[in-house]
Structures are given as C-alpha cells and as structure tokens.
Amino acid sequence: MFRAGMWGLAALVAALALSGCSNKGRLAPMDDHSIGGARGTTRVLPGAENAGKPGYYTVKPGDTLIRIGMDNGQSWRDIIRWNKLDNPNLIETGQVLRVAPPAPEVAVVRPATSSTATAPMPVASAPSSPATTSAVAPAAPSAVEDAISFQWPARGNLISGFDESKNKGLDIGGKVGDPVLAAADGRVVYAGAGLRGYGNLIILKHNNTYLTAYAHNQTLLVKEDQAIKRGQKIAEMGNSDADQVKLHFEIRRQGKPVDPAKYLSAN
Structure with missing residues (x-):
C-alpha cells in the first residue's frame, strides 16, 4: 500500500510539473475589450x-x-x-x-509689403470680372459624378432583388463560366477572396461617389489598380462562397448599398 501510494504521489507531482512547464510562454487569449498595459491603465488607441x-x-x-x-x-x-x-x-x-481623402493643403499668400513708407494706398477698383469670380467659386462635382450610365453586368434570370436588410444587391443566375461585365468605366480597387460571404470578389471604383461589387465568381480576369471600360469582361460566373451559381452585384453610393435596378439601363 505504501509503495503504491508513493508511486501515485510521484505521478501527481510529475503531472503538475509538466503542466506548469507547458503553460510557460503560452499567450493568453486576447480580449478585444481588455485593451491596456499595466493594471489600472488604458492604452489610447491610434486616432x-x-x-x-x-x-x-x-x-x-x-x-x-x-x-x-x-x-x-x-x-x-x-x-x-x-x-x-x-x-x-x-x-x-x-x-x-x-476613410476620406485628406483635405489638400492650401498655400497662404501674404500681401507683399512696400519697401517705402510713402507708397500710395491701393485704390478700390471696379467689381471683379466674371472670370475672376469663377476662379474662387466652389465646384459642384456631384451632378457630374451622378451622371453615370450603368449597364447590366450579366445576362440571366434575376434570382433575388434588393433588400436593404437581407440582400444588399441583385443576384443574377447563370452557368459556370458565363461572362461578368463591368457595369461602367472604373478602376479595380479590390480583386480577391478576402471578404467572407462574397467568394471571389471584384470591386470597381467609378468616381468619388460610386463603387460596384461583383461576387461569387469562378475566375477573376483583372488585377487591382487596373483601368476598366464599361462592358469589359472582368470575371467568369461561379459559385464561390455561395449555394448556387450566380453573380451577386452591388452598387454603392458613398459606401451605402442602393438598389441597382434603379440605376441599370434596360437590357
């Protein structure tokens, strides 16, 4: 009995020693809400x-x-x-x-000082000409940027329409390999599979107002920063990260999903 007890105690001590060694150097799980350094202090996050x-x-x-x-x-x-x-x-x-471009730096122009104390004061002139006035008038680019004609990115049956809470775009059915076309001129700002739920995804930026997104593709045919023309084939339809072959298409106005059916020209 004594010998058996000694062996049991030795096994317990060995197990505890191994447990202590295995925990050394192991990082504890990070809690997103426990941001800080020493106890009682909170680290200020960037920005x-x-x-x-x-x-x-x-x-x-x-x-x-x-x-x-x-x-x-x-x-x-x-x-x-x-x-x-x-x-x-x-x-x-x-x-x-x-998440918005920094405002451009404006050069401050200081009036030139006269080298003599007897320099005459400037005389008030007639009102500035229209050309001078237009140079300082604020620009209104929104009307120009909103004037974009979007075409349908694929030909197929409409599986699902836009729903702001459930479906942020249109789902268009088709066959594997069917062409996916750019809805308007733009530039590729993303091409990859790094966004969960979208599969192989392409995002085009058309101007400072509009983006379009093309999801669930089988093959991507463009690269980031590539200039794209309206109607250009940019991908082939597939079912990546989806339950069936389809194209999920979104139009985003200043980042907010809008109903593509209200923007797309007739087939």
Missing part, C-alpha cells in the same frame, strides 16, 4: 482623438480593411496610405481610421 468626426471610422469587432473600404466607398489601399499603417492585417477594435 482616438478623431472619433466621431466626419471622414473617420471606428473599427468594430470582425472588421477588415476591405470591408471598411467598401462600406465607405474607398479603396482599402488608400485607407492604408492615409493612415500610414505598417501592417494592414493589424487593426484593433476601437482604433479610429481616416
């Missing part, structure tokens, strides 16, 4: 001073730069550049990112 300001976005759990870019009508690469991110895969819940 916190801009929280709530127009043109900025506070990162939520599960966010990716691709998703943030699409939801704000921007290229994820531009967001990296505007925020000087060293590692785009490391963004933190609560971090605040710029």
